[in-house]
Each structure stands twice: as structure tokens, then as C-alpha cells.
Amino acid sequence: MQVKDVFVSAPGKAILHGEHAVVHGKVALAVSLNLRTYLWLKGTTTGNVCINLPNIDTFLCWDLSELKPLIPYSCGKREEVKRLDADLVRRLHEFLGVTNGNLDTCNMATIAFLYIYLSVFGSGELPSLTLTVWSELPTGAGLGSSAAYSVCLSAALLCASGTIPAPLKEWDHTARWCQEDLERINSWAFQGEMIIHGNPSGVDNAVGTWGGMLRFLAGKIIPLSRVPLLRILLTNTKVPRSTKVLVARVKDKINKFPSIMNPVLDSVDAISCNCERVLSEMTCEPITGEHYNILEELIDMNQHHLNVMGVGHPSLDTLCRVTLTKGLHSKLTGAGGGGCGITLLRPETDSSVVQTTMQDLKDCGFDCWETSIGTPGVQQHSALSVKEEVLEILNRY
Numbered sequence: 001m002q003v004k005d006v007f008v009s010a011p012g013k014a015i016l017h018g019e020h021a022v023v024h025g026k027v028a029l030a031v032s033l034n035l036r037t038y039l040w041l042k043g044t045t046t047g048n049v050c051i052n053l054p055n056i057d058t059f060l061c062w063d064l065s066e067l068k069p070l071i072p073y074s075c076g077k078r079e080e081v082k083r084l085d086a087d088l089v090r091r092l093h094e095f096l097g098v099t100n101g102n103l104d105t106c107n108m109a110t111i112a113f114l115y116i117y118l119s120v121f122g123s124g125e126l127p128s129l130t131l132t133v134w135s136e137l138p139t140g141a142g143l144g145s146s147a148a149y150s151v152c153l154s155a156a157l158l159c160a161s162g163t164i165p166a167p168l169k170e171w172d173h174t175a176r177w178c179q180e181d182l183e184r185i186n187s188w189a190f191q192g193e194m195i196i197h198g199n200p201s202g203v204d205n206a207v208g209t210w211g212g213m214l215r216f217l218a219g220k221i222i223p224l225s226r227v228p229l230l231r232i233l234l235t236n237t238k239v240p241r242s243t244k245v246l247v248a249r250v251k252d253k254i255n256k257f258p259s260i261m262n263p264v265l266d267s268v269d270a271i272s273c274n275c276e277r278v279l280s281e282m283t284c285e286p287i288t289g290e291h292y293n294i295l296e297e298l299i300d301m302n303q304h305h306l307n308v309m310g311v312g313h314p315s316l317d318t319l320c321r322v323t324l325t326k327g328l329h330s331k332l333t334g335a336g337g338g339g340c341g342i343t344l345l346r347p348e349t350d351s352s353v354v355q356t357t358m359q360d361l362k363d364c365g366f367d368c369w370e371t372s373i374g375t376p377g378v379q380q381h382s383a384l385s386v387k388e389e390v391l392e393i394l395n396r397y
């Protein structure tokens with residue numbers, strides 16, 4: 001069986017408020033970014049399944065005969081995809097020689113792929129294909145690279161297997177799926193996130209799937225359609241960290257100090273709700289300096305809470321200190337422990353202030369750029385519609 005080629009992309013995300021607290025049933029507000037992950041799936045007749053993941057230096061190929069014995073026993077019967085198939089995960093660990101359960105960057109990405117590939121195609125004939133993924137997002141830096149990767153895998157494999165239709169018509173450049181298909185994509189992407197994160201809330205894959213700005217609470221996704229245009233500076237401290245480790249660290253802290261940590265989580269919840277209220281006010285009344293003052297205070301308070309949770313880092317303290325000397329307020333975004341932070345720019349913030357702030361942050365060794373938010377979620381592309389530099393990279397493999 002030869003499957004049709006599929007080209008998809010999904011955006012990264014920034015969490016405005018609610019990271020970590022959202023894992024424990026509190027509200028998070030998150031937005032999509034103008035940085036995307038691209039995936040090109042090519043149907044082949046080689047009898048091999050190959051993955052090229054240049055961002056993480058992973059290039060692997062298997063013969064179909066090696067993969068067939070891994071097909072999950074329950075394949076095709078699994079309508080409910082909220083929990084991982086523990087038996088398949090265990091057999092994939094064995095297959096890749098993971099002995100202690102500790103997955104490195106390459107194993108996490110490989111298992112996420114094999115898990116979805118085998119689950120989606122396992123009830124029929126496994127197809128031979130080559131899948132190449134390249135991302136504009138920094139990997140493992142808090143901007144939802146794992147979710148964008150999982151959403152792309154899920155959309156491309158579901159589409160190639162015919163589980164969901166390809167929305168792209170001959171004359172289209174890009175197309176999106178209907179709500180029901182997006183829900184399917186999101187639920188398989190969540191499985192990928194479970195492999196990579198351990199215990200994800202699902203907020204990152206929801207943003208990768210639907211894009212825009214979302215309110216997320218206990219699996220419930222509410223798109224916020226009326227939001228003001230926010231100017232945000234993104235800074236990558238380049239300090240490596242793992243979301244899985246940080247999420248587990250917060251859980252340990254909650255278990256150890258429940259009476260201290262639960263009020264902190266409640267307070268973060270209230271910060272997210274206050275932020276949502278202010279953002280909504282900003283769309284229906286004239287925007288004032290006071291709106292921005294409140295947004296800035298919420299950022300400062302949340303950053304302190306995240307430090308209490310144990311997910312701060314000296315590099316993030318530096319980010320907050322450097323931006324505050326220019327009157328700007330920052331917090332970490334995503335899992336913390338290094339990675340990226342966001343800085344809110346006020347409408348009146350002069351471009352010279354933005355430039356000097358960015359230079360000061362670059363002098364600290366950080367990457368820094370102004371970003372646009374609220375971009376579309378997962379999309380199917382015609383190869384022609386993709387930026388030339390992205391096509392050139394994906395075509396190398």
C-alpha cells in the first residue's frame with residue numbers, strides 16, 4: 001500500500017498565565033506563535049519507514065518487517081484515546097533498547113512517532129513512508145515544540161491513513177480540518193505529549209491544534225475570539241530544561257507541602273481569571289494605561305509564584321531584572337527552569353526602548369525577538385504554499 005504525500009504545519013505557543021497550575025486543574029491562558037513546525041510525509045514503496053528529525057539530529061530507518069511485530073493487540077478497537085497503551089509503550093522501550101525508562105530527546109520523539117504510526121495504521125497494512133520534520137521553534141525551550149511536533153505527527157498520520165480526510169483541495173494553498181477532525185488530531189497529539197511530558201495538561205497540543213488564544217481548564221478548551229492585540233517580546237535564555245522533569249518536580253512539591261502549594265495554585269488560577277477579565281475589558285472599552293498596569297502586576301505576581309513552585313532559574317531572574325530597568329515586566333513561559341520568558345510591551349513603548357532592551361538581553365547571551373501571536377492552528381499545505389527556506393530544508397532528506 002502506498003500512502004499519499006501529506007504536508008502539514010502547527011504553531012508553537014506561549015503561556016500567558018497558568019503553566020504548571022493547569023496540570024493540577026487550574027485555568028491557563030495560552031496563545032499560538034508565528035513560529036511553526038513543518039512535517040512532510042512522503043509515501044514510498046521501499047518497504048522502509050524512515051524519520052528525519054534534523055532539529056534533534058535524529059535520522060532513523062526501519063524495515064516494515066521489524067515494525068510489524070510491534071502492532072498493538074488492541075489496535076482498531078481503541079476508540080478511547082485518553083490513556084496511553086502501556087503495553088505498546090513498554091514494547092517500544094524494549095525495541096529501542098530503553099532500559100531505565102529515562103527517555104532522551106531522540107527516544108522521546110521516536111517513541112511518539114512509532115506509537116502514533118503503529119496505532120493509526122495497525123489495524124490494516126503498515127505503509128512504507130518517509131517523514132521529515134523541521135521546526136522554527138527552539139526545541140525544549142518552553143514554546144511548545146513537543147506539542148507542535150505531536151500535532152503534526154497526529155494530523156499527517158491520521159490523514160495518510162484515511163482516518164480523517166485531507167482538507168486541501170487542488171486549488172488551495174492551505175486548508176484546515178473541521179471541528180470533529182481537529183478533536184481527533186488533538187486527542188492523538190495528546191498521546192504524543194503523554195510520551196514526551198509524562199503528565200501533560202493538554203493545553204499545549206490544544207493551542208497547536210486550534211491556534212489563536214485559548215482558555216484551558218481541566219481539558220475544556222474555550223477559544224477567546226475577542227482579544228486585544230498584544231505586543232510581546234520573547235527571550236530564550238538558552239538554558240536547557242525538560243518539561244517532564246519540571247512537571248514532576250512541581251508535583252513532588254505539592255505532595256510534600258500541600259497546605260503551602262495549594263493556595264499558590266489557587267492564586268495562579270485567580271491571576272489567569274483576572275488577566276482574562278482585563279483582556280476582555282480591553283476589547284470593549286478604550287484601552288488605558290491602567291489596563292496595562294494590571295497586566296504587568298499580574299505578570300510579576302505569577303513569576304514570584306512560579307519561583308515558589310521551584311521552576312525559576314537565575315537566567316530568568318536576569319531576564320526579569322534587565323527588562324525591569326527599562327520599565328518592562330517579564331515572566332517565564334512554559335515549564336520554566338530556563339528556556340523562554342515573555343515580556344509585555346506597552347503600546348507606547350518606544351521602538352528605541354525595545355531595541356536597547358533586546359540588545360541588553362542579547363549581551364546576556366540570550367536570543368530575543370518580538371513575536372506576533374494568535375496565528376492559525378494545524379494546517380495542511382500544498383508544497384507550493386510553504387516558505388522556500390522551509391521547503392529547501394525539508395527537501396534535503
Ligand SMILES: Nc1ncnc2c1ncn2[C@@H]1O[C@H](COP(=O)(O)OP(=O)(O)OP(=O)(O)O)[C@@H](O)[C@H]1O
Pocket residue numbers: 037053054055056104105106107108109133134135138139140141142143144145146147149196197204241242243244333334335336
Ligand atoms: N522539531 C522537533 N523534532 C523532533 N522532536 C522534537 C521537535 N521538537 C520537540 N521535539 C521533542 O520534544 C522534546 C521537547 O519537549 P519539551 O516538552 O521538553 O519542551 P517544549 O515542548 O519545547 O517546552 P514546553 O513543553 O515547556 O512548552 C524534545 O526532546 C523532542 O523529543
Ligand SMILES: C[C@@](O)(CCO)CC(=O)[O-]
Pocket residue numbers: 015018019020021022023142144197199200201202203204243247333334335
Ligand atoms: C508546564 C506546563 O503547564 C506547560 C508546558 O508548556 C505543562 C502542561 O501543561 O502540560
Ligand SMILES: [Mg+2]
Pocket residue numbers: 144145146147197204243
Ligand atoms: Mg512540551
